Amino acid sequence: MKKRYTIIHTEQTDLVIHDGATENLHEIIDATNQTSYVILFDAETYRLFGKKAETSLQKFNKPVHIFIIETGEASKSLSTIENILSFLIEKNCDRKTTIIGIGGGVVSDIATFVGGIYYRGVNCILIPTTLLAQVDAAIGGKGGVNITDYKNIIGVIKQPNAIIIDPLVLSLLPQEQITSGMAEIIKMAIAFDRHFFNYLSTVIKLDNNVLKKAIHTSVNLKMKIIQEDPLEKTNTRTAVNFGHSFGHAIELMAKIPHGFAVAIGMVYAMEVSTKITGFSKKEMDQAIVLLRKFGLPTTIKNLSKNDVLEHMKKDKKNFGGNFRLVLLDAIGKLRIVENIDKKIIEESFHKVLI
Ligand SMILES: NC(=O)c1ccc[n+]([C@@H]2O[C@H](COP(=O)([O-])OP(=O)(O)OC[C@H]3O[C@@H](n4cnc5c(N)ncnc54)[C@H](O)[C@@H]3O)[C@@H](O)[C@H]2O)c1
Numbered sequence: 001m002k003k004r005y006t007i008i009h010t011e012q013t014d015l016v017i018h019d020g021a022t023e024n025l026h027e028i029i030d031a032t033n034q035t036s037y038v039i040l041f042d043a044e045t046y047r048l049f050g051k052k053a054e055t056s057l058q059k060f061n062k063p064v065h066i067f068i069i070e071t072g073e074a075s076k077s078l079s080t081i082e083n084i085l086s087f088l089i090e091k092n093c094d095r096k097t098t099i100i101g102i103g104g105g106v107v108s109d110i111a112t113f114v115g116g117i118y119y120r121g122v123n124c125i126l127i128p129t130t131l132l133a134q135v136d137a138a139i140g141g142k143g144g145v146n147i148t149d150y151k152n153i154i155g156v157i158k159q160p161n162a163i164i165i166d167p168l169v170l171s172l173l174p175q176e177q178i179t180s181g182m183a184e185i186i187k188m189a190i191a192f193d194r195h196f197f198n199y200l201s202t203v204i205k206l207d208n209n210v211l212k213k214a215i216h217t218s219v220n221l222k223m224k225i226i227q228e229d230p231l232e233k234t235n236t237r238t239a240v241n242f243g244h245s246f247g248h249a250i251e252l253m254a255k256i257p258h259g260f261a262v263a264i265g266m267v268y269a270m271e272v273s274t275k276i277t278g279f280s281k282k283e284m285d286q287a288i289v290l291l292r293k294f295g296l297p298t299t300i301k302n303l304s305k306n307d308v309l310e311h312m313k314k315d316k317k318n319f320g321g322n323f324r325l326v327l328l329d330a331i332g333k334l335r336i337v338e339n340i341d342k343k344i345i346e347e348s349f350h351k352v353l354i
């Protein structure tokens with residue numbers, strides 16, 4: 001006998017964007033049926049938000065446990081996961097424990113992974129505190145850790161029950177990290193939304209109101225994409241990697257912040273687009289002006305073309321050495337192109353490698 005069953009599994013995520021949310025978690029989080037809470041922080045986010053978040057959750061009169069990981073990417077390891085799982089067992093956490101991650105992308109990736117595997121999945125709430133995590137890492141349910149040099153090679157896709165964004169926490173973030181996070185916001189505009197692009201182009205100063213509106217629009221765009229393609233089974237979700245093939249290559253080589261590398265990667269993808277889809281040079285120039293306005297680089301010095309090419313070949317999205325890029329037909333309209341001629345790949349380097 002051979003029979004195929006279709007098993008549909010739906011998940012629901014509440015998105016809350018609210019000034020001061022980190023101090024008023026008990027007013028936002030739904031405590032129904034939950035037995036205890038475990039908050040994951042890194043050392044820095046614990047220092048910044050630990051006491052207030054803990055005090056707020058204690059108002060539920062249920063156990064609140066705190067687990068602090070070391071700050072930084074090195075914490076994204078299986079040994080951290082094992083330590084957290086042992087802690088959960090020691091504290092008698094059960095199927096109705098809620099895991100809450102308060103921090104940047106490192107914390108949200110770990111919280112999502114733990115939430116996805118403890119008892120094969122418990123409630124998970126993400127409270128992203130870097131701009132990158134607010135608009136990207138905490139959105140979409142991907143969680144995981146690294147093994148040696150292989151980034152995010154193991155993990156889960158598990159949508160959080162809630163994502164709580166407090167724009168006020170960004171005032172504590174160094175400017176470089178705001179600028180880096182802006183690259184992902186501008187990416188969503190260039191790749192998916194011409195109106196949003198026009199709006200950002202009219203902005204004179206990145207004040208709190210502009211930032212809040214930009215976070216709103218960008219998160220809504222990404223959530224809609226996740227709804228359409230939650231497990232990255234089609235090209236819809238892949239498209240959020242616009243600018244990332246080239247970006248990842250130079251991020252590793254030049255050791256620059258992720259968003260800076262993505263900004264340069266987007267210019268590269270646009271240059272390739274002008275040669276393949278007929279994307280207009282005028283729109284490319286508008287996008288470059290926008291990136292520069294927010295302090296992002298659009299070129300990079302002293303990198304060898306050959307080294308960049310080798311790194312790009314290793315990108316897991318370039319199946320079997322065939323170059324595959326997310327390209328633009330126009331701002332807000334993209335398509336994925338396979339088997340791009342190596343000559344075009346190389347010729348386009350001149351726009352960004354100076
Ligand atoms: N799951 C996904 O879809 C996805 C997407 C993009 C990135 N990521 C992952 O995200 C990680 C990078 O995230 P990140 O850039 O947020 O790094 P991070 O989590 O290391 O945070 C950067 C630094 O900022 C500090 N910090 C956090 N909030 C702060 C605040 N409000 N004020 C001051 N300092 C604060 C942190 O303690 C840390 O030192 C990478 O591991 C990447 O793989 C995941």
Ligand SMILES: [Zn+2]
Nearest residue numbers: 136184258262
């Ligand atoms: Zn990115």
